[in-house]
Structure formats: C-alpha cells, structure tokens
Amino acid sequence: MIVVAMVAGIMLTVAAVLVSYRILAGPDTLDRVVGIDALMAIAASGLAVWAAYTDDTTVVPAIVALALVGFLGSAAVSRFRVRDDV
Template sequence: MNVVWAISGAMLSVAIVLTLFRSLRGPTTLDRLVGIDTLVAMVICGLAVWVAATGDTTIVPAIVALSLVSFIGSISVARFRVRDDE
C-alpha cells in the first residue's frame, strides 16, 4: 500500500504545481479564483490521503473546517467580484 500512497502524493504534487501556475498566470480574477479554489481542494485531498495512510483521525476536523471556510470564501468572492476591464 505504500506505493499507492506515494503515487497519489506525487500526482497531487504535480496537480498543485500546475494549479499554482494557472493561478499565477490567469488573465482574469475569475481564473485566479478558480485556481485557488482548486488548490484548496487539492490540499484537502492531500490531507485526506495523509489520514488514510497514517490512520491519524485528528486531522479530520481540520479538513471539515477548511472545506467550510473555502466554500464560504468562494461564495463571497464570487458574489462581490468586480468585472475585469479588458
């Protein structure tokens, strides 16, 4: 099972790097918002993989809190977003 955890960690790392690139190079603020939301979702997935690999369940409340804060933040930014002038 260690190979599975290593592969999933490597895939998450590559996805995080690609998402960071997209977040930094996004031409609009909405692109950056989607990139940061995706980044937070991948961090949540990484924490879930860590919990599954180690069996340490003390991180689960942090995963729930992070997902709730991310959801509320995304909704508020999307609600009050100003249009980009191109």
C-alpha cells in the first residue's frame, strides 16, 4: 500500500505542476477556469489517496466540499463569463 500511495502522490504532484502551468500561461479565461477545476479535482484526489493510505474517513467531507466548490465555481464562471476578444 505504501508503494501505491507514493506512486499516486508523485503522479498527482506532477499533474498539479502541469495544471499550474496551464493556469498561469492560459491564453484565455476558459483555459484558466478548466485549470482551476482540474486543480480542485487533483486536490480532492490527493485527499482521497491520503484517506485510503491512513484509513481515516474524517477527510471525506472535505473531499465532497472540494468537489462541490470546484463544480459550482466552474459553473458560475462559465455562466457569467465575458468574451475575451471584446
């Protein structure tokens, strides 16, 4: 289990670095919104890996909260987004 958690942690860290680059270098706001949503999903996945590794279920509400905030944030930005080329 330790090896699986370490591999998952390394993969999530690499994914977070790549997504952070997309957030910083995104050519328009939709790229940044997708990047932030992906970063929220990576954070929730990291908490899920931690919960599985430690057999601690107290972080499950935090995982649900991160997923909800990520979804609602993306939905709100896409609803009230202004065109970039204007």
